[in-house]
Amino acid sequence: MHQEFPFMSQAEKYLMFEKESERKETPYQVRLDHFEGPLDLLLHLIRRDKINIYDIPISHITREYLSYIDMMKELELEVAGEFFVMAATLMRIKVQMLLPKREIEEEDDEDPREELVKNLIEYKKFKKAADHLAGRETERRDLFVRPVPDCVREEDDSETMELSLFDLMDAFKTILKDLKEEIKYKVEIEKFTVNEKISFIKDKLSGNSEVLFTELFEDVGGRIEIIVTLIAILELVRDGFIMARQMSGRNDIWLYAKEDDPVPER
Amino acid sequence: MIMDNNFDKQREHIIEKQVEALLFASDSPLSVRKLVKLTEAPSGKYITSAIESLSTFYAENFRSFQIVEVAGGFQLTTLPEFSFLVKNLYKNKRKSKLSRAALETLAIIAYKQSVSRHEIENIRGVNCDGVLSTLTERELITVSGRGDGIGKPFLYSTTKKFLEYLGLKNYRELPSIEEFETEIQALNILNSKLNDRNEDFGNEAGRDKSQGEMVEDISENKGAEVKSEDNKSDECGREEDQIISDDE
Numbered sequence: 001m002h003q004e005f006p007f008m009s010q011a012e013k014y015l016m017f018e019k020e021s022e023r024k025e026t027p028y029q030v031r032l033d034h035f036e037g038p039l040d041l042l043l044h045l046i047r048r049d050k051i052n053i054y055d056i057p058i059s060h061i062t063r064e065y066l067s068y069i070d071m072m073k074e075l076e077l078e079v080a081g082e083f084f085v086m087a088a089t090l091m092r093i094k095v096q097m098l099l100p101k102r103e104i105e106e107e108d109d110e111d112p113r114e115e116l117v118k119n120l121i122e123y124k125k126f127k128k129a130a131d132h133l134a135g136r137e138t139e140r141r142d143l144f145v146r147p148v149p150d151c152v153r154e155e156d157d158s159e160t161m162e163l164s165l166f167d168l169m170d171a172f173k174t175i176l177k178d179l180k181e182e183i184k185y186k187v188e189i190e191k192f193t194v195n196e197k198i199s200f201i202k203d204k205l206s207g208n209s210e211v212l213f214t215e216l217f218e219d220v221g222g223r224i225e226i227i228v229t230l231i232a233i234l235e236l237v238r239d240g241f242i243m244a245r246q247m248s249g250r251n252d253i254w255l256y257a258k259e260d261d262p263v264p265e266r
Numbered sequence: 267m268i269m270d271n272n273f274d275k276q277r278e279h280i281i282e283k284q285v286e287a288l289l290f291a292s293d294s295p296l297s298v299r300k301l302v303k304l305t306e307a308p309s310g311k312y313i314t315s316a317i318e319s320l321s322t323f324y325a326e327n328f329r330s331f332q333i334v335e336v337a338g339g340f341q342l343t344t345l346p347e348f349s350f351l352v353k354n355l356y357k358n359k360r361k362s363k364l365s366r367a368a369l370e371t372l373a374i375i376a377y378k379q380s381v382s383r384h385e386i387e388n389i390r391g392v393n394c395d396g397v398l399s400t401l402t403e404r405e406l407i408t409v410s411g412r413g414d415g416i417g418k419p420f421l422y423s424t425t426k427k428f429l430e431y432l433g434l435k436n437y438r439e440l441p442s443i444e445e446f447e448t449e450i451q452a453l454n455i456l457n458s459k460l461n462d463r464n465e466d467f468g469n470e471a472g473r474d475k476s477q478g479e480m481v482e483d484i485s486e487n488k489g490a491e492v493k494s495e496d497n498k499s500d501e502c503g504r505e506e507d508q509i510i511s512d513d514e
Contacts, residue, residue, distance in 0.1 A: 036367055037392030052458035053450070082392055121450060123389055128446035129373035130366070133432060137363060140433035142349035143334065144356075145341055148293040240409045240420075 038086030039123045041068055046120070053120060056113055058097055062090040089116065168213070168237070168244055171253055172230050175217050192225045197232035205242065205257040213244070213253035281307050282316040295339030295430060337429035338436060361404070371397045375407050375422050377443050382419040398422065406431060 045064050046053055066087060072079050096112035111117075204211050216233065220226050233255070236242045243256045284305040288296060298310045307313055317340055321333050331344050344352055353360070364372065371394055374386050386394050401407045410423035434440065 036370075037390060039391035047457075050457040050460055053454050055458075080392070086391070119389075119391070121447070123391065124450050125443055125446045126370055126373045126377070126389060128449060129377060129440075129443065130369040132441060132446075133369050133373055133376070134364075136432040136434065137369075139346075140431065141360075141363070142346040143343035143433070144349070144352045145343050146290065146293060149291065239411050241411070 038083050039120060041065065042120060043124060054117060056117065058090065058094045058113060062094050065090055167246070168233065171213055175214065175226060192228040194228055194231050194235065197229050198236060201232055201236060205255065210254045210256045213255055278312060281305050281312050282319060285313060285316040286320055289333060289340060289342040295337045295341040297339040334433065335435050336433050337426050367397045368400055372401060372406060376424045376428065376440065379423045380410050380421040382413050382415065382421055384419060
């Protein structure tokens with residue numbers, strides 16, 4: 001493998017072989033600088049050879065593509081699995097195109113390249129969009145705004161901590177303990193649904209930006225409603241609609257609505 | 267009536283100062299609604315006219331800062347011509363620009379909203395784990411919910427900070443994705459025309475013709491390689507080509 005680097009001394013080669021971690025790191029970075037993935041490489045080849053993206057000469061592109069992979073291997077870059085998947089796809093398309101026309105028509109009229117072209121265009125659109133964002137980023141970075149004043153930090157995240165579902169479960173246990181209700185063994189028709197509770201909580205949070213965990217259980221009648229309420233809270237947390245926070249060292253848990261950003265129209 | 271008018275003027279003047287103080291002290295854009303609430307202005311009109319008159323004042327007096335509209339609010343920033351100066355102040359403390367991979371991922375999320383990692387990876391053709399956590403750390407994206415697919419995957423959306431980071435007033439300010447498609451199509455036509463011309467002028471272009479290439483492909487192995495020797499300017503060189511052709 002290392003003969004490809006004649007400029008390297010034996011010692012260097014040895015070092016390269018020894019330092020496993022470094023060996024893995026360097027090629028990875030090189031790969032990043034060049035091609036992010038197979039689609040990226042294909043788009044590069046298409047641009048370089050001024051190819052009509054809607055009518056890709058498959059055998060040419062396959063050959064160029066494979067030669068790049070070969071080169072990457074020769075340079076001892078780690079070639080990610082995705083590159084081989086794409087190589088297989090390209091060869092499959094090539095074979096399909098070599099098949100007599102009629103046979104293909106019998107199955108369906110599709111150009112075997114269609115899906116690949118679709119993917120390439122889709123990716124390219126977002127690459128263009130990324131260019132646009134990059135331009136905006138550069139522009140915006142020339143404008144400076146004032147940082148958060150030190151005196152305001154206190155109310156910030158530094159003093160509160162995000163809670164996990166388990167913390168909520170613990171809090172729930174105390175609520176259940178406080179509930180002075182004798183246990184009745186009776187089958188009841190479900191009066192409360194989780195969805196109802198979810199919209200109840202959402203309503204509550206749309207008015208105020210935050211609500212106490214215990215507050216949600218204030219007017220709650222029985223064990224079932226408490227459980228339904230808890231499930232509703234847990235679901236909202238899981239789906240990322242609300243967040244639970246606790247001031248460190250205190251017991252009150254606050255629920256916050258996640259900031260709703262204006263949703264784009266498209 | 268005159269009294270009223272006077273009172274109004276005074277009120278406007280106070281609000282203008284209040285708005286200025288708030289914009290100066292805030293670390294993030296303030297919306298008109300929020301400014302109304304804080305200043306207790308009678309309506310949003312007071313706020314917008316205060317911002318207008320402040321902006322004019324800064325410009326006319328050649329101040330070094332301005333008020334910009336961003337992420338659904340207003341923010342005080344330095345003027346771009348002072349960027350070099352201020353950059354030196356923050357020399358090594360500035361966050362780096364987003365990587366290419368991060369920008370692409372961000373673009374996909376910005377245009378799709380509520381999109382799963384799988385969808386993003388399908389478009390980009392590569393694993394996006396690392397990029398997603400970088401973007402989440404920088405608070406440009408957030409988990410906005412969960413999808414219906416197997417394992418209820420996280421769905422990602424962009425945040426308000428995203429708009430702020432790119433200086434966007436709102437999402438409508440982004441060009442539509444169709445615009446990029448049109449651009450791609452136009453470029454493609456231009457490129458393939460150039461390509462056709464190249465081939466007309468010199469058949470030795472060393473490249474497959476898009477038509478009839480299948481036929482050539484078979485007989486090409488020996489002849490084409492020799493033909494292309496002199497004209498190939500590709501950075502990848504001919505050796506690799508040879509290897510592949512031999513394999514075929």
